[in-house]
Amino acid sequence: MAADSSEEVLRKYVEGIFDRKGLLMHEEVCRFGEIIKSSRARLKFARELDRRRNICLVDENTYHKLLHSVALAFFESVKDENFTAGSILMNMTFTYHYIPKGRRVHDINYSTSGSSRERLRSLMRKLKQNMLCCNDISYINDYNAKKQVDTDSASSQTVVYLYESLNNHVVWKTMGFWEEILLDSVHHERRQRCTLRPWRDLGNVERDEFNAALCNITFGQLTSYLNNMKLLNLSKTARINFLQKQCVIGGIVEGTEMHSTLYNLVTN
Template sequence: IEEFMRAHVAQLFNPAVEISIADKQTFGRLCQDAHGREMFAKFVNMQRCNSQKVNESTFYKLTHSFALVLFECYDADDFIPCKTLMNMAFTYYHVPEISSMQFSQETASDNDTKEKSENKKQKKNKNLSKKGTNGSSSIWKAANLWVNKEIKGIKDSLSAMENGDKTNAEEKKSTINQNNNATKEKDDEKVYLYDALKNQVIWKSLRFWNAAFFDAVNVERQQHCSQIGWNDLTPEERENANEVIRNVTFGQLGTFINNMKYLGIGQKTCLEFLRKQCIIGNLSKELYQTLKCQIETPLPC
């Protein structure tokens, strides 16, 4: 399982590699195993050392694979790999190649080519979902259906961006010619994986958020706190340890609330999660109010 997942993740991040039907079916089968999901999350996490920016091909391959693993995590109440994949969904991004020069150079034939390409991709995805004959094929079919819907939403948004920019194409043309690649990337819109994964059912589960939060706090607490037994600590050391735990809890709550909001979780669920974790973490009313304000503050447009 480990060797297959290592090789499979490497293929996902290689834009020149097209995943075979057989490998997709094997991947779907291994994702039904807890060790398989753990290894997938582990190797995806390791890939961020190479680059967090991926091209279009890798972006869509990752979207399909994440969808399947998140579905299996939800079905098996396996929340730790899901927590890792959530963090990776906020890590990997794709920068669409949109520029005013491209808009001014587009022709009717280009639009026809794009439309044929999209139809070809949709047809290919439908064929892939029909070919699977083992137990994992129905899961791939379900994953492909909703992922295609999410990807269509992202492409529609990018199309709207293109139409809005066309009117200013000529004014910006000379400026764009002078920009280098670094400046261009800052101006471009980053599309993160979570944008295509917002409708995953596991995000709606408070059990996932509570379990993932407990694991995140526990991991960070082990990094900051002494390994000496609690009974061996002096009163001052115990108070210092409690303060560290409160700070860790507060920091992690801020991160989790932010993720919940970007994944479309409603205020009611966020507040329920916050209340429970503040009680467990023994946070003060002032810290609770600070985090409550974070929930109630709209996300930037």
């Protein structure tokens, strides 16, 4: 399929995700599954989601369409060992959310319309089957990790984010994912905040300033990612190993305030 054609299919597919009343047809899901095998397509898909993040609170139907699609994109990333879109997709899992009405997926009160009821049941079967064929992926996890937010009323509502239904996804257990997205984010911040000049053209003072800036950038990004790793239930051992390796790469020396702060973040 030509690149332009694939991008148009992705664009329409994302429109279908955010169609509150619409369901994704079997053919659309299958076509998306083929296209998303490309790292370029995954990046395009991630950017389309990011472009629509102003509507981060979605309805239940949209939530589950997002859940299936993002899970599949992550799974293909792991198979491909290419996490170009990883950082954006992870941010989307901490962005999109919905407020359930005291029901789980299998408790949905289907429409009284026979055809609508069958379409929705068919979609739910397809979503669950798609996840059953992916090793180490728990598609729907009973929402045992929930955020409580205050409302204007005396009661509170339970907000469910995408990451909470994806916290057993194999991508989070893949250290290559974390290493690549951290490196990408550090490089991005460095381009934004540092003057990029050849190392040989820098004086000693400028080199010291550059190294200090790089430490600060690495510290900031590590803080964010370590928090995410904890929310995604990565073990303390995995987080400590990741921290130690990235501190060496980023020049954060053991015994410094930065290192102590990061270590306390992991261990406490």
